[in-house]
Amino acid sequence: MINVFPWLRHLPGDMFGAKRYIQCHHDLDAMFSDPFIMQKTKEYEEGGDALDNFISAYVHERRRKEQNGETTSMDGGHLRRLLGNLFIAGSETTATTMLWFMLYMLHYPHIQEKIFAELEEKVGYNRRPTMQDKPRLPYLNAVIMETQRRASIAPFSLSRLCTADVTLQGYVIPRGTRVVTNLDSVLLDEVTWGDPFNFRPERFLDQYGGLLHPEEFVPFSMGRRVCLGESLAKMELFLFLAALVQRFRLLPSESGQPPPQRAQFGVTCPPEPFKLKFIERVDKS
Numbered sequence: 001m002i003n004v005f006p007w008l009r010h011l012p013g014d015m016f017g018a019k020r021y022i023q024c025h026h027d028l029d030a031m032f033s034d035p036f037i038m039q040k041t042k043e044y045e046e047g048g049d050a051l052d053n054f055i056s057a058y059v060h061e062r063r064r065k066e067q068n069g070e071t072t073s074m075d076g077g078h079l080r081r082l083l084g085n086l087f088i089a090g091s092e093t094t095a096t097t098m099l100w101f102m103l104y105m106l107h108y109p110h111i112q113e114k115i116f117a118e119l120e121e122k123v124g125y126n127r128r129p130t131m132q133d134k135p136r137l138p139y140l141n142a143v144i145m146e147t148q149r150r151a152s153i154a155p156f157s158l159s160r161l162c163t164a165d166v167t168l169q170g171y172v173i174p175r176g177t178r179v180v181t182n183l184d185s186v187l188l189d190e191v192t193w194g195d196p197f198n199f200r201p202e203r204f205l206d207q208y209g210g211l212l213h214p215e216e217f218v219p220f221s222m223g224r225r226v227c228l229g230e231s232l233a234k235m236e237l238f239l240f241l242a243a244l245v246q247r248f249r250l251l252p253s254e255s256g257q258p259p260p261q262r263a264q265f266g267v268t269c270p271p272e273p274f275k276l277k278f279i280e281r282v283d284k285s
């Protein structure tokens, strides 16, 4: 609600949790962003730091603009907000997708075993999977894609403001309108997927077992403002989940009783908290 109607945060009390959320942001700044900003700015100013990180690059660009007398909105507060956005956009989303993957593995043990069989054949046990293995593991890729589709963790994407009057399929959208995209309407569309509510990774595989990339697969949204971290997220999901299934069998904490597949509704939708067991697959002793 707050994401769509930000003015609700001014209501007395904290009915929508906005004040708690803002406090979390401040805590995150104090614990994480501020110490990093100080350290990296100092390193940059002492000339010992190459432009190999976001903060140094930001400080460098800000100084350049100031020295050239250009007007700029770049300042400490802006940098802090950018880091906060990257932190949330980059960690919350990927972690939530991984949680759903683990939950689905508890519900569909035969899928988990099929991923393991593919890993066993193509990678073995003696080394961790790498990005070079990705094209050779279509079934795992299909399960990750099906997780992203079925869980649809960012159902309302990010809301955007229209910068100009637009007419779209006969509808006039005036400048300044807040536009909320409904990714669920694509990811869970019955006409496109046939059985959208079933967890069926095979929908992303062709008859030869090759990976399909339907254009309706849009968990990262699409167009000019498509997720900035799409490639990084895909890499993280693949490396983490491949290594996880290679090493552990995931089981419900109560035998035969996987936790419910219920989402907590928010800007991202993680599953309700659940417990599970990680059983190491290979005894290294």
Ligand code: HEM
Residues within 6 Å of the ligand: 085, 086, 089, 090, 091, 093, 094, 097, 153, 154, 157, 158, 159, 160, 219, 220, 221, 222, 224, 225, 226, 227, 228, 229, 230, 232, 233
């Ligand atoms: C599974 C993981 C992820 C999912 C499902 C996801 C999804 C999305 C979606 C739906 C949007 C909105 C795009 C739009 O408005 O049309 C978005 C934007 C964005 N994402 Fe992600 N994201 C993920 C991971 C990441 C990562 C790892 C990063 C960065 C390290 C990241 C950074 C961003 C940023 C900065 C934007 C705003 C882009 C802009 O305004 O132009 N995301 N993401």
